[in-house]
Amino acid sequence: LSPAGLLAPLGLAVLLAVAGRRLSGAAGSASRVSGALTGLVAFHLLVTLLDVLGVRWSPALLLVPPALVLVLGLRFLPRPAAGARLPSRLGWGDGLALFALAVFTLLALTAWTATPDFIFHWGVKGHRFFLARGVDYAYLAQPWHWAIHPDYPNLMPELFAATALLAGRFDVAGMMLWTGIFFALLLAGVREALREAGSGPFYRQAGIALVAFAVAAVGMGHLMAGATDWMIAVAVVAALPALLRPPDRAGDFEMGVAAAFAAASKIEGVPLAGFLVLVQLARRLRADRRLDPGTVLRLVLPPAAVGLPWMARVLHHGLLQKANSGAFEISRAAEIGPALLEALATPAWHGFILAVFLPLPLLFRPQVRAVAVVVSLQLLFDLYVYFTAPVDTRFYVLSSFARLAFQVVPAILVAAVVALEPPRQKQRPAEQSAGLLQGR
Amino acid sequence: MRRLILGIALLWGGLGLLTELSRALAGYDRRESWLEERPEYWRLGTPEPARLERCLARVSKVVPAGSTIAFASAGPDQSTRFFEWRWAAWLLPAYDVAPWPDLPPGQPVPTVVAWGGAQVRDPQRERVRLLPKCEIYRVRRP
Numbered sequence: 362l363s364p365a366g367l368l369a370p371l372g373l374a375v376l377l378a379v380a381g382r383r384l385s386g387a388a389g390s391a392s393r394v395s396g397a398l399t400g401l402v403a404f405h406l407l408v409t410l411l412d413v414l415g416v417r418w419s420p421a422l423l424l425v426p427p428a429l430v431l432v433l434g435l436r437f438l439p440r441p442a443a444g445a446r447l448p449s450r451l452g453w454g455d456g457l458a459l460f461a462l463a464v465f466t467l468l469a470l471t472a473w474t475a476t477p478d479f480i481f482h483w484g485v486k487g488h489r490f491f492l493a494r495g496v497d498y499a500y501l502a503q504p505w506h507w508a509i510h511p512d513y514p515n516l517m518p519e520l521f522a523a524t525a526l527l528a529g530r531f532d533v534a535g536m537m538l539w540t541g542i543f544f545a546l547l548l549a550g551v552r553e554a555l556r557e558a559g560s561g562p563f564y565r566q567a568g569i570a571l572v573a574f575a576v577a578a579v580g581m582g583h584l585m586a587g588a589t590d591w592m593i594a595v596a597v598v599a600a601l602p603a604l605l606r607p608p609d610r611a612g613d614f615e616m617g618v619a620a621a622f623a624a625a626s627k628i629e630g631v632p633l634a635g636f637l638v639l640v641q642l643a644r645r646l647r648a649d650r651r652l653d654p655g656t657v658l659r660l661v662l663p664p665a666a667v668g669l670p671w672m673a674r675v676l677h678h679g680l681l682q683k684a685n686s687g688a689f690e691i692s693r694a695a696e697i698g699p700a701l702l703e704a705l706a707t708p709a710w711h712g713f714i715l716a717v718f719l720p721l722p723l724l725f726r727p728q729v730r731a732v733a734v735v736v737s738l739q740l741l742f743d744l745y746v747y748f749t750a751p752v753d754t755r756f757y758v759l760s761s762f763a764r765l766a767f768q769v770v771p772a773i774l775v776a777a778v779v780a781l782e783p784p785r786q787k788q789r790p791a792e793q794s795a796g797l798l799q800g801r
Numbered sequence: 802m803r804r805l806i807l808g809i810a811l812l813w814g815g816l817g818l819l820t821e822l823s824r825a826l827a828g829y830d831r832r833e834s835w836l837e838e839r840p841e842y843w844r845l846g847t848p849e850p851a852r853l854e855r856c857l858a859r860v861s862k863v864v865p866a867g868s869t870i871a872f873a874s875a876g877p878d879q880s881t882r883f884f885e886w887r888w889a890a891w892l893l894p895a896y897d898v899a900p901w902p903d904l905p906p907g908q909p910v911p912t913v914v915a916w917g918g919a920q921v922r923d924p925q926r927e928r929v930r931l932l933p934k935c936e937i938y939r940v941r942r943p
Contacts, residue, residue: 503869570811
């Protein structure tokens with residue numbers, strides 16, 4: 362555990378978040394979480410560009426562009442809308458959530474709760490990219506590297522490699538800190554979402570604490586430190602504010618950025634990106650009866666900018682794995698059903714995994730219907746993969762479902778809290794801001 | 802009633818958090834004596850991966866970084882052999898670690914690391930003992 366190893370991820374995360382907020386602010390978004398994701402997506406595009414150009418990464422190449430964006434943004438871009446979506450005053454639920462964040466992160470720094478996938482997959486890639494000063498496609502293309510999913514999107518190992526480059530060495534604690542950063546982003550997203558939904562103080566505080574408790578418990582008990590599932594969970598939660606309000610220009614951008622971030626993070630993020638885009642397009646069509654080019658641009662450009670180069674690189678290097686999909690076999694239901702029941706009993710979830718059944722009733726609540734549609738589609742996609750992937754089905758379900766549920770349960774819990782609250786108690790964010798200003 | 806439901810859920814979540822925290826801390830305190838035979842359940846800082854790490858640290862002194870090496874495990878089943886190989890890849894990031902003997906035809910691998918008593922039956926290779934149950938097999942020079 363070295364100071365440089367800890368300062369590197371924190372410094373990089375703060376720089377990307379602040380620079381990203383300038384960009385997202387210019388697109389009309391007031392969400393700080395969306396700003397942070399914008400910065401992370403921009404970072405991914407930067408290192409992708411360096412790889413395409415064959416330029417080896419260096420600390421200067423990784424830091425100067427975002428710093429430049431920040432400086433130019435401060436000079437030329439309009440100030441982001443007031444950060445009213447993340448009020449500075451902390452309540453009791455925020456305090457409990459910070460406690461959960463702190464204990465999870467401190468334990469993660471010891472690597473005791475590190476996910477096995479950090480050892481077998483993400484960490485190996487990150488360390489290798491650090492040594493190669495870039496995404497090492499020659500390494501990924503070796504036939505035995507099917508075991509590390511060479512075709513997966515690379516944002517997490519890119520962040521690991523960049524962190525190691527800045528710190529001067531690959532420090533496991535520094536890599537684990539990224540999970541703490543994503544947990545913090547998740548909580549900030551929950552806070553923004555509950556506020557956007559107009560939830561009252563009790564529901565806001567109870568909601569954020571509930572999500573933090575459930576997530577921290579499973580994060581420790583199911584060994585989730587260093588896992589990329591956090592990033593998918595953050596992407597879904599970051600889309601919540603836009604999904605909880607009528608579709609608008611800022612929401613299009615926030616959804617597009619959440620989709621891009623998901624697509625850059627993990628293979629499951631690619632279909633999620635598609636679902637986020639499709640749901641927002643459908644909402645736009647329903648509300649406006651037409652799609653203007655600006656909407657399509659804000660919504661589709663970010664995930665396309667991430668997804669197309671990823672697919673091009675994967676195809677160019679022949680990395681696509683046959684084990685990703687196969688024929689749909691309904692007979693697998695006999696294996697999938699019992700295995701899902703076992704996975705639903707994963708002790709570290711303490712029952713909160715059962716929230717995967719909530720999207721169905723939530724579909725009948727108009728305010729959270731869009732959220733329910735997105736998470737339902739994602740869960741159905743996960744099920745579809747179980748019916749098609751040419752691998753040991755029972756093992757696949759048992760080894761993955763508790764993690765896949767982790768990607769959507771935080772957002773489902775938020776939607777459930779919003780749906781639980783009686784509508785008459787709800788205030789719009791503007792009214793809450795007025796209340797804060799008046800000291801209420 | 803709605804607040805009560807949320808309050809109970811919150812209380813339950815808090816108990817879950819404390820339970821997992823307590824379990825994790827207890828495990829962490831016992832990490833130096835944490836015995837887990839199956840490598841898919843090994844954790845960083847526990848004796849089994851540390852034993853493998855000691856072996857592989859010797860390997861990195863005699864095999865140049867950047868090479869492709871193969872890793873042979875004496876694990877009793879495919880799963881054990883697979884995950885020991887993955888641990889070896891994690892512990893040797895400067896090398897491209899392939900699984901022995903499942904190599905593509907024609908793949909040149911000058912060095913095979915044999916771990917845990919694994920036997921490498923290749924008459925063209927000579928054995929070099931590094932530590933107990935930790936050996937390398939190099940291609941014989943003519």
